[in-house]
Amino acid sequence: MIEFATLVNALDSTNKASLKKEAIIRFLTFAPEKDKLWFLALMTGKRPRRPISTKELKTWVLEITNIPEWLFVECYAAVGDLSETLALLLPPASEKINKSLSEWMEDILQLANASMAEKKAFVLTSWNRLNTIERFIFNKLLGGSFRLGVSSKGLINTIATHFQIEPSIVTHSIMGEWNSHDYAFDKLVRGEYSNTNLSKPYPFCLAYPIEKEVEELGLIAEWQCEYKWDGIRGQLIKRGDEIFIWSRGEELVTIQFPEITDALKKWKGSFVLDGEILAAKDGQILNFNELQKRINRKLISKTLREEVPIVVYLYDLLELDGKDLRSESLQNRRKLLEQLYQHNVGPTILLSPLISCENWADLRILQLASRELNSEGIMLKKKDSIYYVGRKKGGWWKWKVNPMTIDAVLIYAQKGSGRRSAHYTDYTFAVKDGDHLVSIAKAYSGLTDKEILEVSRYIRQNALEKFGPVRTVKPELVFEIAFEGIGYSKRHKSGVALRFPRILRWRRDKKAADIDTLENIKKLIT
Amino acid sequence: MIQFTSKGIYCIPGKFYLEPWQPVDLAIITHGHADHARPGMKKYLCHHFTVGILKSRIGPDIQVEGLAYNQSIHINGVKISLHPAGHIIGSAQIRMEYKGKVTVFTGDYKLQDDGLSTPFEPVKCHELITESTFGLPIYRWESVEMQNQRLNAWIMHNQGYKKTSVFIGYSLGKSQRILNAVKDMGEIYVHYSIAKLNIAYSDAGINLPSYQIIDPTTDMKHLDGKIVLLPPALLDTQLLQKIPHVAYAICSGWMQIRGARRWRSADAGFAISDHADWNGLLQAVKESGAEKVYVTHGQTASFSKYLNEIGVEAEEVNTNYGEELSV
Numbered sequence: 001m002i003e004f005a006t007l008v009n010a011l012d013s014t015n016k017a018s019l020k021k022e023a024i025i026r027f028l029t030f031a032p033e034k035d036k037l038w039f040l041a042l043m044t045g046k047r048p049r050r051p052i053s054t055k056e057l058k059t060w061v062l063e064i065t066n067i068p069e070w071l072f073v074e075c076y077a078a079v080g081d082l083s084e085t086l087a088l089l090l091p092p093a094s095e096k097i098n099k100s101l102s103e104w105m106e107d108i109l110q111l112a113n114a115s116m117a118e119k120k121a122f123v124l125t126s127w128n129r130l131n132t133i134e135r136f137i138f139n140k141l142l143g144g145s146f147r148l149g150v151s152s153k154g155l156i157n158t159i160a161t162h163f164q165i166e167p168s169i170v171t172h173s174i175m176g177e178w179n180s181h182d183y184a185f186d187k188l189v190r191g192e193y194s195n196t197n198l199s200k201p202y203p204f205c206l207a208y209p210i211e212k213e214v215e216e217l218g219l220i221a222e223w224q225c226e227y228k229w230d231g232i233r234g235q236l237i238k239r240g241d242e243i244f245i246w247s248r249g250e251e252l253v254t255i256q257f258p259e260i261t262d263a264l265k266k267w268k269g270s271f272v273l274d275g276e277i278l279a280a281k282d283g284q285i286l287n288f289n290e291l292q293k294r295i296n297r298k299l300i301s302k303t304l305r306e307e308v309p310i311v312v313y314l315y316d317l318l319e320l321d322g323k324d325l326r327s328e329s330l331q332n333r334r335k336l337l338e339q340l341y342q343h344n345v346g347p348t349i350l351l352s353p354l355i356s357c358e359n360w361a362d363l364r365i366l367q368l369a370s371r372e373l374n375s376e377g378i379m380l381k382k383k384d385s386i387y388y389v390g391r392k393k394g395g396w397w398k399w400k401v402n403p404m405t406i407d408a409v410l411i412y413a414q415k416g417s418g419r420r421s422a423h424y425t426d427y428t429f430a431v432k433d434g435d436h437l438v439s440i441a442k443a444y445s446g447l448t449d450k451e452i453l454e455v456s457r458y459i460r461q462n463a464l465e466k467f468g469p470v471r472t473v474k475p476e477l478v479f480e481i482a483f484e485g486i487g488y489s490k491r492h493k494s495g496v497a498l499r500f501p502r503i504l505r506w507r508r509d510k511k512a513a514d515i516d517t518l519e520n521i522k523k524l525i526t
Numbered sequence: 527m528i529q530f531t532s533k534g535i536y537c538i539p540g541k542f543y544l545e546p547w548q549p550v551d552l553a554i555i556t557h558g559h560a561d562h563a564r565p566g567m568k569k570y571l572c573h574h575f576t577v578g579i580l581k582s583r584i585g586p587d588i589q590v591e592g593l594a595y596n597q598s599i600h601i602n603g604v605k606i607s608l609h610p611a612g613h614i615i616g617s618a619q620i621r622m623e624y625k626g627k628v629t630v631f632t633g634d635y636k637l638q639d640d641g642l643s644t645p646f647e648p649v650k651c652h653e654l655i656t657e658s659t660f661g662l663p664i665y666r667w668e669s670v671e672m673q674n675q676r677l678n679a680w681i682m683h684n685q686g687y688k689k690t691s692v693f694i695g696y697s698l699g700k701s702q703r704i705l706n707a708v709k710d711m712g713e714i715y716v717h718y719s720i721a722k723l724n725i726a727y728s729d730a731g732i733n734l735p736s737y738q739i740i741d742p743t744t745d746m747k748h749l750d751g752k753i754v755l756l757p758p759a760l761l762d763t764q765l766l767q768k769i770p771h772v773a774y775a776i777c778s779g780w781m782q783i784r785g786a787r788r789w790r791s792a793d794a795g796f797a798i799s800d801h802a803d804w805n806g807l808l809q810a811v812k813e814s815g816a817e818k819v820y821v822t823h824g825q826t827a828s829f830s831k832y833l834n835e836i837g838v839e840a841e842e843v844n845t846n847y848g849e850e851l852s853v
Contacts, residue, residue, distance in 0.1 A: 013795075074825075075664045078662055080785045084783070085664065088666070136784070
């Protein structure tokens with residue numbers, strides 16, 4: 001595991017993209033073939049099921065170290081990463097071992113069918129043969145998120161440069177299913193296995209937020225304007241009568257939306273569609289909070305299907321009868337999409353309506369009112385644009401409505417994870433509800449490192465209790481919180497849920513008495 | 527015998543303070559770090575080696591008296607002696623005895639022998655006032671030899687890539703430790719604030735390796751490929767960027783945690799500390815034989831709670847020490 005440990009260490013030690021790239025290329029040059037495939041799998045979220053729960057790992061560490069559970073909790077809060085906490089608490093190893101990354105992964109795969117006693121024996125023996133950093137990696141390999149200071153996109157770009165191919169080819173090639181036994185790393189990333197898999201989606205074309213005034217985009221007639229829907233961006237694939245639904249996070253969500261599958265079965269032809277999965281009733285798009293009820297469910301009950309009906313609003317057509325249309329102009333793709341739709345009209349899969357405006361001023365009026373339709377704003381797509389891979393400036397712009405904002409007071413704080421573990425970075429904010437404060441949102445981002453240090457110091461000095469990960473803070477610091485949407489929610493004490501809340505700025509000029517009231521905030525709900 | 531006041535830790539019969547943070551008549555000082563030795567006292571009492579440091583940091587005209595380790599004096603009937611704390615040069619635990627009862631104030635300390643400071647010696651007492659900067663079991667230091675090997679290996683790696691190795695550590699104590707550890711690896715340059723404190727070491731008869739002093743007003747090109755020592759205050763300044771081909775490492779106990787290393791995004795972080803680790807703190811408490819332990823700074827809540835659970839009566843007290851530790 002030496003090459004991999006060196007890589008992890010190198011990625012940890014810098015935030016310069018060039019040095020990270022160097023380290024990855026060094027790994028790709030020297031690491032064994034199977035290790036490279038495993039690395040790619042782990043970094044792109046294709047990992048085996050966790051064979052052992054973290055609860056068990058923690059129990060074993062408590063047994064070995066003989067420390068009380070509350071102390072473990074304190075340590076975890078200070079470290080901010082469970083795998084690392086376990087690695088640091090264990091006594092130094094008394095033996096040594098050198099297994100490659102793939103050998104470890106094979107061992108871990110074997111554990112799936114092992115008894116708990118066998119699992120425990122394997123883990124304890126391994127811990128006793130690894131130094132702290134190796135142990136940390138081993139714990140990560142056993143399960144949990146694998147963040148290494150490089151995104152999967154960053155990795156893909158590095159691989160693409162290294163092999164002198166287009167990033168889109170790498171992205172496309174490593175989507176879908178593959179394993180470390182039957183595949184060769186070079187062939188995989190070069191796309192030599194690509195056509196074998198019917199499910200393979202295309203990388204999504206994404207839009208940048210518009211930075212200038214829309215008037216500067218030129219003639220409105222050159223642009224296709226449509227609403228920006230706030231649901232789950234999805235790719236609907238039907239090839240050879242097989243149906244796949246991919247989310248933008250490269251997850252297959254086919255079984256979560258049976259009504260889409262049912263509708264697609266009736267569609268004729270073979271195609272790949274780009275669209276937005278939305279909750280809708282009686283022709284009205286529902287608040288995102290409704291759609292949330294349908295996400296990450298193992299079972300979709302009939303009641304739930306009736307309570308939160310699903311529709312898809314189609315944006316684009318990427319492939320038709322085996323032909324990749326992405327280099328066609330948007331105008332042509334839209335024409336083909338409308339033709340395809342005309343042959344397959346139904347209640348579930350619909351076209352995302354186009355907005356026709358004579359001039360930008362008229363569009364501005366619609367943009368400002370878009371929230372009333374539960375839309376986030378307007379999408380502007382150049383009619384002659386091709387379907388780009390990922391984000392590319394110029395072709396597509398998102399023109400979102402300004403976020404809503406409220407002033408709220410900090411009431412709870414928690415240390416962050418990863419690089420934020422040394423400081424209080426995760427905050428809960430409250431607003432007034434009569435004479436009381438009621439928590440309204442959690443936010444993790446928006447402050448500069450310097451502000452985080454300052455807020456952390458305030459929290460240390462003004463915490464009302466000393467144990468456990470969460471600090472109750474004297475309600476004095478006021479922040480402006482921005483969010484994209486708001487809806488009623490039974491799961492939240494305040495009765496409302498904010499969408500994408502984040503800290504806009506620290507309002508040092510305001511006191512706790514100046515914060516917003518829940519009553520006023522509820523008035524923002526459409 | 528002891529009272530925790532808003533000015534500092536007060537010895538009632540002795541009528542003096544231990545490391546107060548507000549001006550008093552007589553202050554006994556454990557060591558020369560700024561959060562422990564503050565300006566404004568009428569008189570200071572400390573170890574001989576600390577005298578020069580106080581004069582250099584607080585002012586040449588302060589009234590300060592030096593004591594040797596294990597030498598006792600009496601103040602208002604309280605027998606006082608200083609004992610090695612192993613933290614930095616001259617660092618001392620303060621032992622106070624009055625009517626047969628012994629209280630020891632550790633100041634900052636470590637059990638590891640860093641090769642420069644007089645090694646820590648346990649002192650038997652009834653009451654122990656201890657720090658707990660690294661009072662969580664995640665803090666366990668590697669041996670000093672291993673730490674030094676890692677520093678040297680890192681320099682070698684940098685030399686292979688033609689990079690300048692810059693170490694960031696406190697100017698008093700840590701820097702001299704690093705200087706000593708890397709002495710055979712090449713030409714060493716230290717910031718003048720560190721050089722100023724190196725004198726305290728040579729005055730104490732400790733031979734530090736030879737080094738050259740950086741003048742930050744001149745051009746930094748001549749540092750290319752060399753070994754450079756800087757204090758933490760320069761971390762976010764231009765100086766670091768002016769050094770050609772810089773790779774910099776932070777040397778601090780906090781670097782034990784991956785998140786802390788990544789927060790600073792230094793090129794390397796070495797968990798080298800002049801404070802006791804978890805096992806060190808527990809060992810010190812045990813060897814003191816104290817019936818009652820007061821915990822002054824650091825992980826005070828966790829450490830005192832744990833001591834109570836293992837049968838040592840302990841209580842946390844509020845002090846103003848430890849604010850320096852923000853790296």
